[in-house]
Amino acid sequence: MSIYLVKKNEKFYYLTTSDNDDVYKVCYYNITLFVFLETILKKALRYCIPFISMTMALFCQFSCSNAPETKLVYTETDTIKQSVREREQTITWTQELEGEVLSERITKDSMKLGPDVVYGRDIYKISKSTQKPVYPSIEGFGSLDTSNLKISVKEKIEKFCEELSSKEYSGISAYFSSKYLFNYVFFIKDFEEGWKKNFSEELPEEHLYFNKWIYGQPFNGVDIIQIPVRFYADCGTIDMTVFLNSGGNNEFYQITIDRWKKV
Numbered sequence: 001m002s003i004y005l006v007k008k009n010e011k012f013y014y015l016t017t018s019d020n021d022d023v024y025k026v027c028y029y030n031i032t033l034f035v036f037l038e039t040i041l042k043k044a045l046r047y048c049i050p051f052i053s054m055t056m057a058l059f060c061q062f063s064c065s066n067a068p069e070t071k072l073v074y075t076e077t078d079t080i081k082q083s084v085r086e087r088e089q090t091i092t093w094t095q096e097l098e099g100e101v102l103s104e105r106i107t108k109d110s111m112k113l114g115p116d117v118v119y120g121r122d123i124y125k126i127s128k129s130t131q132k133p134v135y136p137s138i139e140g141f142g143s144l145d146t147s148n149l150k151i152s153v154k155e156k157i158e159k160f161c162e163e164l165s166s167k168e169y170s171g172i173s174a175y176f177s178s179k180y181l182f183n184y185v186f187f188i189k190d191f192e193e194g195w196k197k198n199f200s201e202e203l204p205e206e207h208l209y210f211n212k213w214i215y216g217q218p219f220n221g222v223d224i225i226q227i228p229v230r231f232y233a234d235c236g237t238i239d240m241t242v243f244l245n246s247g248g249n250n251e252f253y254q255i256t257i258d259r260w261k262k263v
Contacts, residue, residue: 135217140259141230141239143217149227153250157215157227157242160252164231165210177251187255198260199235209233221246224253236262 135145146154156175163172169188176184195203203209210231219226225246231238239259244252 138214138216138230141216142228144214145217146215148220149215149218153218153225153227153244156244156250157229160242161210161213161215161229161231165208165213167205167208169209175252177245177253180251180253183252183254187257190257194238194257194260199233199262201235204234223247225250228258236260 133147135143135147137143160172160175163169163175173181173184192203195201210233213229213231216228216230218228223246225244227242227244229240229242231240237259238257238261241256241258242252243254243256244250
């Protein structure tokens, strides 16, 4: 009895005792083909696997050698917030200027604008409600800002300057308080003697003593107001300071002559 290896399906073979030649031939040819293909596949894999491995290794080495070198350092504190805090500590900040302007809320309703006017930065610069006025000043005399001077006091100072410029300046005694009338006498004496001493001439008789006058920024105290006045004459200028009562009828306490300047 003969035993034959017969293919049962695509994957398995089995032994048979059949004496059929056809079965033997079929089994023989199938086994031969299977053995041949298996031999070819083993040889192919034996030579291809090292070649594929070497190719992949060379490719990886070439790719890594061309990649830029980077160094990544990561810690738990590497956050954007932490980086900003560290940067703020290294920056030298300047002192804030006009902080109230930056925090002030500006609206179009605070200004009188036409319907076609766009409220912008240029309009804000000329706004009276947001910009303080700028007053001129004279070197050696001071600021000419009289915005905090009462109208009644300003009118009284104006009349006093007119009286002092006239030939008969004896009327200025009425501006002094009765308690300080002696200061009027001292002032007239200093005025007459100082004119001749500093201007080298007598008081004029044919025209007014002064052509014009200005008064500067006053000092408003609790009981007293101090106002600087400059008188302009043909021969020079005279700087005076008027001290008057801050209440009542604003009577004068004293008038001092601070400076003579000949031209």
